[in-house]
Amino acid sequence: MIRVENLVGGEFVTPDEFFDDISPLDNSVIAKIPRTKNVDDAVNAAKAALPIWSGLTIEERCVWLDKIANALELQIEEVARLESLDTGKPYSVALDVDANRSVNNFRFFAEFGRSLKSETFEMADATNYVIRKPIGVVGLISPWNLPLYLLSWKIAPALLMGNTVIAKPSEITPLTAHFLGRICTDIGLPDGVLNIVNGYGPEVGQAIVEHPEIKAISFTGGTATGKIVAATAAPMFKKLSLELGGKNSSIVLQDADLDIAVPGVLRASFLNSGQICLCGSRVLVHSSIYDEFMAKYLHELQDFEIGPVISEEHRSKVMSYIELAKQEGGEVLAGGCIPDKAGAWIDATVISGLSHTSRTATEEIFGPVVTVHSFETEQEAIEMANCTQYGLAGSVWSKSRGRQVAEKIESGMVWVNTWLHRDLRVPFGGVKDSGVGREGGLWSIGFFSEAVNICVMED
Ligand code: NAD
Numbered sequence: 001m002i003r004v005e006n007l008v009g010g011e012f013v014t015p016d017e018f019f020d021d022i023s024p025l026d027n028s029v030i031a032k033i034p035r036t037k038n039v040d041d042a043v044n045a046a047k048a049a050l051p052i053w054s055g056l057t058i059e060e061r062c063v064w065l066d067k068i069a070n071a072l073e074l075q076i077e078e079v080a081r082l083e084s085l086d087t088g089k090p091y092s093v094a095l096d097v098d099a100n101r102s103v104n105n106f107r108f109f110a111e112f113g114r115s116l117k118s119e120t121f122e123m124a125d126a127t128n129y130v131i132r133k134p135i136g137v138v139g140l141i142s143p144w145n146l147p148l149y150l151l152s153w154k155i156a157p158a159l160l161m162g163n164t165v166i167a168k169p170s171e172i173t174p175l176t177a178h179f180l181g182r183i184c185t186d187i188g189l190p191d192g193v194l195n196i197v198n199g200y201g202p203e204v205g206q207a208i209v210e211h212p213e214i215k216a217i218s219f220t221g222g223t224a225t226g227k228i229v230a231a232t233a234a235p236m237f238k239k240l241s242l243e244l245g246g247k248n249s250s251i252v253l254q255d256a257d258l259d260i261a262v263p264g265v266l267r268a269s270f271l272n273s274g275q276i277c278l279c280g281s282r283v284l285v286h287s288s289i290y291d292e293f294m295a296k297y298l299h300e301l302q303d304f305e306i307g308p309v310i311s312e313e314h315r316s317k318v319m320s321y322i323e324l325a326k327q328e329g330g331e332v333l334a335g336g337c338i339p340d341k342a343g344a345w346i347d348a349t350v351i352s353g354l355s356h357t358s359r360t361a362t363e364e365i366f367g368p369v370v371t372v373h374s375f376e377t378e379q380e381a382i383e384m385a386n387c388t389q390y391g392l393a394g395s396v397w398s399k400s401r402g403r404q405v406a407e408k409i410e411s412g413m414v415w416v417n418t419w420l421h422r423d424l425r426v427p428f429g430g431v432k433d434s435g436v437g438r439e440g441g442l443w444s445i446g447f448f449s450e451a452v453n454i455c456v457m458e459d
Contacts, residue, residue, distance in 0.1 A: 001029070001030070001031065001032065002021075002030060002031035002032075002175060002178075003018075003031065003032050004021070004031050004032065004033045004034060004174050004175065004178045004198055005034060005178065005181075006034055006036055006042070006195075006196060006197050006198055007178075007181035007184075007185070007194065007195055007196040008041050008042045008045050008192075008195050008197070009041070009042075009044075009045030009048070009049075009191050009192045009195065010045075010185060010190075010191025010192060011191075012181070012185075013041075014034045015034050015035060015036050015037070015199075017034070017035040018032040018033060018034055018035060019032070019033050019035055019171075019200075020032065020033070021033050021086065021172075021173075021174065021175070022311065023085055023086065023088065023343075024087070024088035024307075024308040024309065024310055024311055024312075024343055024344035025085070025088045025307070025308060025343050026342045026343045027312065027342050027343055027344070030085055030086070030175075031086075031174070031175060033171060033174050033198050033199070034198045034199060035198075035199045035200065035203070035204075036197045036198055036199035036203070036204040036207075037199065037203045037204060037207060038204075038207060039166060039197055039204060039207045039208055039211055039214075040211075042166050042195040042197050043137055043166060043211055043213045043214060045191065045192035045195055046137040046164040046165065046166055046192055046193075046195050047136075047137055047164070047192075047213060048192050049164045049190055049191060049192030049193045050134070050136060050137065050163075050164050052190055052193075053134075053159075053162060053163075053164055053190060053193050054133075054134045054162035054163075054164075056162070058113050058114075058116065058160065058161075058162075059113075059114065061113065061159060061160055061162065062109075062110040062111075062113040062114050062160065063110075064159065064189060065106045065107070065109055065110035065113070065156055065159065065160060066106070066107065066110045067187050067189075068106045068156075068180075068183065068184060068187065068189070069103050069104075069106035069107040069110065071183045071186065071187050072099075072102060072103050072106065072180065072183055073103045075179075075183070076095070076099045076100065076103065077095070077099075078179065079094075079098070079099040079102065079148065079176055079179060080094040080095035080098065080099040081094075082175040082176050082179055083098045083099060083147060083148060083173075083175070083176050084307075085175065086147065086172075086173040086174075086175045086176070087144065087145070087147065087173055087272075087307070087310060088273075088307040088308040088309070088310065088343065088344065089272055089273070089307040090305055090306075090307050093271065093272060093307070097146065097149065097271070097272070098146055098147070098148055098149045098176075099148070101146075101149045101422075102148040102149050102152040102176075102180075104424070105149070105152040105153050105155075105156045105424070106152060106156045108156070108424040109156035109157050109160045109424075109444070110156075110160070112160075112424075112425070112441060112445075113160045116445065118130075125457065125458055126455055126456060126457045126458055127455075127456050127458070128453050128454065128455045128456075129453070129454050129456070130451050130452065130453055130454075131451075131452050131454065132161060132445070132449035132450070132451055132452075133162070133449060133450045133452055134161055134162030134163045134448075134449060134450075135161075135163055135215045135216045135239060135448065135449065135450055136163060136164075136213075136214075136215040136216075137163065137164050137165075137166060137213055137214050137215060138158050138163045138164075138165055138166070138214065138215065138216040138217070138218065138448065139165075139166045139167075139168070139208040139209065139211070139214040139216070139217045139218070140154040140155060140158060140165055140166070140167045140168070140217075140218050141167075141168045141201075141205050141208065141209075141217065141218070141219045141220070141221065141229075142154065142167075142168070142169055142170060142220050142221070143170050143220055143221045143222070144170035144172040144173040144310050145272060145275040145276060145277070145310070145366075146272070146276065147169055147170060147173040147174075147175075147176050147177065148176035148177060148179075148180060150220050151167055151169055151177055151180075152180070153439065154167070154218045154220075154439070155167055155180075155194065157439075157444035157445060157447075157448050158218070158448045159193065159194070160445075160448070161445060161448040161449040162449075163216075163448055164192060164193050164194075164195075165193065165194050165195060166195050166196075166197060166208055166214060167194065167195065167196045167197070168196070168197050168198070168199075168201075168204055168205055168208055169196070169198065170201075171198065171199060171200050171201065172310055172311065173310075174198050177196050177198075178196065178198075180196075181194065181196045201221075201225065205229075206228075206232065209229050209232045209233050209238075210232055212236065214238070215238060215239065216238055216239035216240070216241075216447070216448070217229060217233050217238055217239070217240050217241070218241040218243075218439070218447065218448075219240070219241065219242050219243070220243040220244075220277075221243075221244065222244065222245050222364075223244040223245040223364075223390075223433045223434070226242045226244040226245075226435065229242065230242060230436075239447065240436065240437070241429075241435075241436070241437040241438075241439060241447050242435040242436045242437060243277070243428075243429060243430065243434075243435045243437075243439065244277075244392075244430060244433060244434050244435040245277060245364040245366070245390060245392070245433065245434060246277045246278065246279075246364065246390045246391075246392030246393060246430065246434050247281060247282065247362060247363065247364050247388045247389075247390045247392075248268075248278060248279065248280045248281065248282070248390070248392055248393045248394045248395075248411065249280060249282040249283075249284050249384065249385035249394050249395075249409075250264075250265045250268050250269070250280030250282070250283050250284070250394070250395045250397065250419070251284045251381050251385060251394070251395070251396045251397065251405060251409075252265060252283070252284065252285045252286060252289070252293055252397045252398075253286055253378065253381070253396065253397060253398035253401055253402075253405065254286040254288050254289060254398075255398055255399045255400055255401070256286075256289070256293075256397040256398050256399065257397075257399055257417075258289070258292065258293060258296060260397070260417055261293070261397035261417075262293065262296045262297050262300055263300060264395070264397065264417070264418060264419055265280060265283055265297065265395070265397065265419075266297060266300055266301060266304055267419060267420075268280035268395055268419040268420070269281065269283065269348075269350075269368075269370045270301075270304055270306050270348050270368050270370075271420070272306075272307075273306045273307055273308065273309050273346075273348075273367060273368045274306075274348075274365070274366065274367050274368040274369060274370070275309060275310065275366055275367060276420070277366075277392055277393070277434075278392065278393040278413070278419075278420060280370075280393075280394065280395055280419065281364075281365060281369065281370050281371070282356070282361055282370070282371055282372075282373065282384075282385075283297075283370055283371070283372045283373070284356075284372075284373050284374075284375055284381050284384055284385065285372065285373070285374050285375070286374070286375060286376075286381075287374040287375065287376055290374040294333075294352075294372065297350075298333060298334055298350065301334055301348060301350065304348060306348055306368055308343045308344040308345040308346070309344050309345075309346055309367050309368070310344065311344050312344045314344065314366075314367065315338070315344045315345075315346050315367075317365075317367075318346055318365055318366075318367035318368075318369060319338070319346065321360055321363070321365045321367075321369060322336050322349055322351070322369060324359060324360055325351045325354060325358075325360040325369075325371070328354055328355075328358045328359065328360055329353055329354060329355075329358075330351040330352065330353050330354040330358075330360060330371070331351065331352050331353040332349065332350070332351055333350045333351065333352055333372075334347070334348065334349060334350040335347035335348045335349030335350065335368070335369075336349045336351075346367065346368060347368070348368040349368055349369045349370070350370050350371075350372060351369065351370070351371045351372070352371070352372045352373075354371050354373070356371075356373045356384040356387060357387055358371075361373070362387065362388045362389070364390065378401065378404075378405055381405065382405060382408045382409065385409050385410075386408075386409065386410045388432075389432055389433045390430070390432055390433055390434045391410045391411045391412065391430050391431035391432035391433070391434045392411055392412055392413070392430035392431075392434035392435070393411050393412065393413045393414065393415075393430075394406075394409045394411045394413075394414045394415070395414065395415040395416070395418070395419045396409075396414065396415070396416050396417075397416075397417055398416070398417070402416035402417060403416060410431055410432065411430065411431065411434075412427070412428070412429045412430045412431055412434065412435075412438070413426075413427075413428065413429075424440055424441060425440065425441035425442075426440055426441060427439075427440050427441070427443050428440040428443070429443075
């Protein structure tokens with residue numbers, strides 16, 4: 001049994017109360033999680049560490065990020081094992097998507113920090129130059145679907161820019177954040193630079209957002225929670241980055257290469273049991289190739305390995321959408337059932353026959369459930385893709401018209417003939433109810449620093 005502890009000021013500490021961490025693989029209790037309600041100690045530790053950490057040069061902080069990346073990489077199998085245990089995802093996915101990309105987040109921001117150029121703006125009689133100051137203590141809150149990957153995506157740039165951190169992993173999946181804390185103390189990261197607190201969102205998460213000494217909040221999670229975070233933080237004029245929910249479309253045009261499109265759309269549908277905010281849970285297929293596409297898609301689905309969803313509670317939500325789909329007139333082409341075994345398993349489910357404006361086809365389910373729809377014209381496909389409240393991501397599959405269609409999708413990110421192909425320098429984030437702000441590359445640098453202009457009059 002793992003006992004998760006908070007990391008505060010370089011010490012592992014626990015409040016009196018704990019709750020269970022349950023593996024969705026078989027519903028066994030795998031860890032005890034501290035139920036923290038107050039973040040004052042963590043904030044004090046982070047404040048005390050600020051002068052030392054912000055006093056380092058950016059090159060020195062890059063060296064620390066590399067040290068974290070190297071130490072994490074040495075234990076990459078353990079990271080993947082813990083992530084797989086905690087989330088239920090297959091080990092291969094945990095290794096490829098979670099563990100490797102977590103290492104890359106630290107390594108990328110170390111390299112990126114070294115490549116930052118000074119920003120100057122010459123006038124006829126004066127020179128402006130920009131310095132980037134740390135914001136101070138920042139709060140980082142992440143969800144359960146890609147636990148360490150999404151938390152390290154925030155921790156790395158926050159540390160790079162000289163901030164000290166209060167990080168809160170999801171209460172459902174705290175194991176790898178705890179492991180990262182151990183690694184950081186093992187390599188001697190100065191005390192208080194990275195603090196990790198555990199507990200329920202409305203308690204410890206809310207305490208982070210409310211704390212007056214925490215100057216910025218980077219939040220990834222659901223849209224409903226994002227509204228609460230925004231309502232709390234906005235009157236305090238905190239810097240706020242919100243990466244929220246999605247309901248993304250994979251658009252398969254008439255001239256798509258089905259040898260690429262079918263496995264690509266399938267991966268976008270069901271990787272991580274559909275529990276990635278970027279997953280394409282609405283598949284829009286041109287009517288002329290619909291039958292051929294669907295035959296191949298359903299055939300290849302039979303060999304696609306998925307894990308359980310995150311919890312039995314979440315499975316109930318997913319199942320309720322499958323019931324709703326039936327009421328809305330949908331036909332279940334595959335899946336729709338709960339396999340006969342312990343854990344939060346659910347078959348990969350494909351539903352046709354629904355209106356693209358139905359609730360099933362427009363609300364975020366965040367599970368292995370996909371609706372398929374056919375269209376006649378590009379314009380119709382674009383309108384179908386844009387009809388939800390969300391605007392996070394999408395993909396277009398075509399030999400010739402991908403870019404033209406991609407540019408008309410109201411989303412922060414659109415892939416053409418690929419999906420989840422990530423360059424960490426590019427902006428990452430959503431429009432509409434999928435969020436506010438962008439992370440990645442220069443956007444993360446901008447978020448985690450205060451840009452100050454100094455204007456020097458020439459003699
Ligand atoms: P969630 O909103 O329930 O929780 C996210 C985090 O917020 C957790 O750590 C939780 O403890 C915390 N939290 C809850 N209430 C809080 C409060 N009042 N104040 C502060 N923190 C609080 O989301 P989830 O169920 O963990 O994750 C699934 C959601 O995340 C989906 O909607 C998915 O689309 C979204 N997501 C978005 C992205 C993105 O980059 N846009 C990435 C991954 C997941």
